[in-house]
Amino acid sequence: MTDPTPGAVLRGAVDLSSLRSRPAAQPAPAGADGAPAGGPSLVFDATDDTFAQVLELSRTVPVVVDLWAEWCGPCKQLSPILEKVVQELAGRLVLAKVDVDANPQLAQGFRAQSIPMVVALVAGQPVPLFTGAVPEAQVREVLGQLLQLAAQHGVTGTVPVSGSDAVADADEEPAALPPLHQAAFDAIEAGDYATAIASYEAALAENPRDEDARAGLGQVRLLSRVQALDLQETRAAAAAAPHDVAAQLAVADLDVAGGHVDDAFDRLLTLFSELPTDERAPVRERLLELFGLIGDADARVVRARGRLASLLF
Numbered sequence: 496m497t498d499p500t501p502g503a504v505l506r507g508a509v510d511l512s513s514l515r516s517r518p519a520a521q522p523a524p525a526g527a528d529g530a531p532a533g534g535p536s537l538v539f540d541a542t543d544d545t546f547a548q549v550l551e552l553s554r555t556v557p558v559v560v561d562l563w564a565e566w567c568g569p570c571k572q573l574s575p576i577l578e579k580v581v582q583e584l585a586g587r588l589v590l591a592k593v594d595v596d597a598n599p600q601l602a603q604g605f606r607a608q609s610i611p612m613v614v615a616l617v618a619g620q621p622v623p624l625f626t627g628a629v630p631e632a633q634v635r636e637v638l639g640q641l642l643q644l645a646a647q648h649g650v651t652g653t654v655p656v657s658g659s660d661a662v663a664d665a666d667e668e669p670a671a672l673p674p675l676h677q678a679a680f681d682a683i684e685a686g687d688y689a690t691a692i693a694s695y696e697a698a699l700a701e702n703p704r705d706e707d708a709r710a711g712l713g714q715v716r717l718l719s720r721v722q723a724l725d726l727q728e729t730r731a732a733a734a735a736a737p738h739d740v741a742a743q744l745a746v747a748d749l750d751v752a753g754g755h756v757d758d759a760f761d762r763l764l765t766l767f768s769e770l771p772t773d774e775r776a777p778v779r780e781r782l783l784e785l786f787g788l789i790g791d792a793d794a795r796v797v798r799a800r801g802r803l804a805s806l807l808f
Contacts, residue, residue, distance in 0.1 A: 553650070586655060721749055744778070
């Protein structure tokens with residue numbers, strides 16, 4: 496987990512040039528404050544096609560970008576916290592939610608090696624915030640620092656707050672998690688993935704049908720595997736040894752963590768087809784684990800399962 500303090504602009508680390516130059520789909524006319532007429536919602540979905548408009552909005556008001564995926568357990572814990580804090584700030588900043596699976600260009604542009612990943616946009620420039628789930632108090636602190644940074648760069652506009660954006664009850668506490676789930680979440684916040692894995696495994700031992708625990712377990716196992724990997728070194732090692740199972744599994748993990756699910760499946764299925772029968776088991780096991788992580792109903796999983804079945808039979 497990175498230090499959750501807004502730092503220097505990510506010059507050289509994030510390339511949003513292709514998205515900045517892409518015309519936004521049906522851009523709304525600008526209002527008096529430079530925001531789209533009528534004012535955008537405080538929380539909205541951003542896509543590859545509409546991100547140019549989001550970049551332009553960041554010249555008026557800071558934009559927090561939440562990179563997430565449906566299969567990501569920690570994302571589901573963090574996103575409601577982000578939404579709550581953004582709404583309480585009453586238009587001083589907005590939250591753009593990016594599904595990395597549906598928007599691969601944005602995932603690549605932000606170099607999202609693991610999610611949840613939260614960055615900000617100030618005057619069109621990305622600013623790192625944090626990676627991984629963090630507690631609400633830490634989110635408040637980071638966003639407060641972001642507002643100070645934005646003010647230093649002259650970005651001090653606000654977005655009108657509509658009734659639908661108002662917080663129903665600022666003091667309302669989120670529903671309590673089951674004890675083992677809470678223990679896992681606390682461990683994830685602390686970066687203690689081994690304890691989080693053990694907690695989810697215990698939850699599944701108590702209730703094998705606990706799908707939230709199963710999804711969380713898959714996500715934490717993935718995070719534990721990729722946390723120490725260097726993207727360039729890992730890819731170079733895999734390119735140098737195309738039949739090295741460990742090297743190819745590592746790249747596939749990074750691809751899934753960054754939202755490049757089809758690339759990961761294609762890599763592992765190609766490797767599976769080229770390996771001797773007695774060396775295939777680890778690849779098949781990793782594929783099945785990743786299938787469970789993404790979800791059996793996902794179209795990419797359905798396609799990959801069909802391809803795996805044809806290779807097996």
